[in-house]
Amino acid sequence: MRRILFLARAEVLHVVRDRATLAQVLIVPILQLLVLSNAATFQIRDTPTYIVDLDRSTASRRLVERFESSGHFRVAGRSASPTLADEALLAGDVTMALTIPHDFEAMLVRTSAAPLQLSVNAEKGSAAGIVQSYASSIVSAYAAELTAAGGGAARIDLRTRSWYNPSLDYRHYMVPGILVALVTLIGTLLTAQNIAREKELGTLEQLNVTPITRGQFIAAKLLPFWTLGLLDLAIGLVVGVVVFGVPVRGSLLLLFSAAAIYLVVALAIGLWISTIVETQQQAMFVTFFVMNVYLLMSGLFTPIDSMAPWVQTVSQVNPVRHFVTISRAVLVKGAGVRDVAQPLLILVVFAGVTLTLAVRQYSKRIA
C-alpha cells in the first residue's frame, strides 16, 4: 500500500510539474464545456420567415403579428409574390414561407374555415418538423381565439406541458452529456498517453526491475487519473451550474458514485490502448478514433431513440451511453438510485470486465 501511494505521489508530481498536462486537465475541460455547449445545439429560435400576404386584411395582419411576437419566428422578407418567396427559400435566406390566400378573411367570415400555406425548407430534417409544429400551434391558438370571440366553444381544451426543461433550453440537455465526454477524455486519453510515454522513455523497463508488482504499478498509475477525472467532473459541474444554470435535481452523491464506477471503465480502456501502441502519437491516434465512435454513438449529441433499431442494440455495449443516461436522469430529471439501477448495474459489470481484461492484456504484453 505504501508503495502504491509513493508511486501515485510521483505521478501527481509529474502532472503538476508538466504545464501542458496541467492545462489539459484544468483549462481544456472548461473551454470545451463553454464552446461545445454553445456550438453543439439543435436549438431552434428566430426562424427566418418570408410572409406572402395576398389578403391584406385585419385577420391576416393579426395572424402575422402572432408569428412575429411568438419568439420563434423572425420576418426576414415580405411581398405579394409567391415567386420571390420561393427564391428566398432556394437561396437559403429564409427557412419558412407563409402564404395567406387573398380570400382568407372572407372565407373565415363565411365558412369559419380558411386555408393557409406553409412551405418549410426541410433540408435540415427534423428541424423542419419543429418549425412546422411551432407554426401550427400559433395558427391553432389564433383559431381558438377567433372561436372564443365568436361565442363558440371548442369541445376539447387542449394544453401542453414540457417537463424537466420548460424553457426548452438546449444547454440543459447538452451540458450533462458534455460532462461525460470530459470525464471520458481525461480518463482514457491521459492514461493511454502517460503509459505510452513511459514506454517511449524507457522508464517502464526501469520500473519493471524494481520490487514493485504489476498490480501495484497499475493501481498507482490509475489512482491519480481517477481522482483527476472526478475533479474535472466537479469543475465542469460548477461551470455548468453557474454559467448555464443547468439544474441539479437529483443527488450529487449518486452522480459522483456513478462517475467513480464509470471512470474505472474509462481508465481500463486507456490502459488497454496503451498496451497495443508503442508511441504517444499512436496512443493519441487510437484514442481519438475509439472516442470518436464511442461518443457519437452514445446518445450524447443525438438521441438514442432516433437511431436505427440495430444501432440501439449495439449501443448497449457502449459504456458512454449508460453514463450519459445516468448523468441526464440525475441532473435534469432528479432520478434516484431506483430509477437508474439498470444502467448503473451495467456500468459495474463493465468496470469489472474491462479492468480484468486490460490488466491481463497489460501483464501479457509488457512482461
Next chain:
Amino acid sequence: MTALAGLIRKEVYHILRDRRTLVVIVALPVLQVILFGYAIRTDVDRVRLAVVDPSPDPMTLALRARLDAAGVFEIVTVSPTMDAIEPLFRRGEAQGAIVFEPDFAEHAGRGVPASLLIVADATEPNTGSIVQAYASAVVQAYEQEQTTRSRVVRIAPAVRMRFNPTRRSSNLFVPGLMAFVLTIVSSLMTAISLTREKETGTLEALLVSPLRPWQIIAGKVAPYVVVGFASVVGVIVEARLVFGVPLRGSAALLLAEGVLFILVSLSLGILISARTSSQRVAMLGALVGTMLPTMLLSGFIFPIESMPAPLRAISAVVPARWFVLVARSVMLKGTGLAYLWPATLILLAMALALLAASTRAFHERLEA
C-alpha cells in the same frame, strides 16, 4: 517533369505501403457514412406514450385508438392516476403522456370544454416539441371530425416540406460528411506525411535534389488530391445506394467545388506542417485546427443559425462551412452557380490565400 513524376510515384508507394494510412483512407469514409446514416439521426418516429385515463368512456377510448393508429405512438401504459407516470419519465420509459380529466366525455357532451393535457419529456427540447405536435395533431383532427357546430373556427395550414419531403436526417448529414472526410484525408494526411519527411530527415535529401520547392509540394500533394477525389465519389455513390440520398444538381459542379475544397484543405495541411516540427504536433494542429472546427462549426451536424453570434462569426472562416453549404444545396436543392457564387468565391479566395501562405511558409522553412 520526370523528376516530379518520380516523386509522385514515391509518394504513392508510401501511401500503399503504410497499412494504417490505407485503412484510414479506405475504411473511414465507408464507416462514417454508415455511422451518420444509421446512428447520427434526429428523426422522431417512435414515441413511447403513457395514458392517464381516470374514467374510460367512449370518447377517451376513441382518442386512444386514434393515437394508436397514428403509427408514431406506442402506448406503454394506461393508468388511472398521474402518480404512476413520473417514474416512467425518470427512467426514460415514457417520452410523453396524455392526461384525460375525469368524466371526459360527459364534460364534452355538456358543452363544457373537456380538458386534456399533453405532457412531454422536454429534456431534449426538440423531441419534446415534436411529441407535443404529433399528439396535438391527432387530438385536433379528432375534434374537427366530431364538431358539427359551424362556430368553431378552423384554419388549416397546408404544409409543404421542400427539398427533403421525408425529412430524413441522412439527407442532411451525408453532404456534410464529404467535407469531414475530405478534411481528414487532405489536411491530416498531408500534414503528417510532410512532417514525417522532416522528422526522418528525408526532406533535406529532397531539397538537395534538382527538384524545385513547388515541385516537392506538388509531388507530395498530388496523390492526396486523387485520394480525396476518390473518397468524394465514394461517399456520393454509397449515400445514393444505401440511403437514397439524391443528387439533384449538377454532378460536375459538385465535383469542381470538391476539388476547390480539397485545395483549401491541402494548403491548410501544408501550412500546419511548415509551422510544426514533429508528427505529434502536426497531428494535434490538424485535429484542433481543421477537424474539430469542421465537425462542430461547419453546420455539418449542428445548424449554424442556432449558435450564438461569436461562434457564428468564427464559423465564417471555417472553409468546411462553405463547402457544406454548397454540397447540400447542390445535392438536395439542385441549385446552381446562380445561387452559389458567393460561397464559391469565398472558397476560391481561401484557396488562393492559403496556397500563397503555405508555399511561402514552406520556403522560409527551407531557407532557414
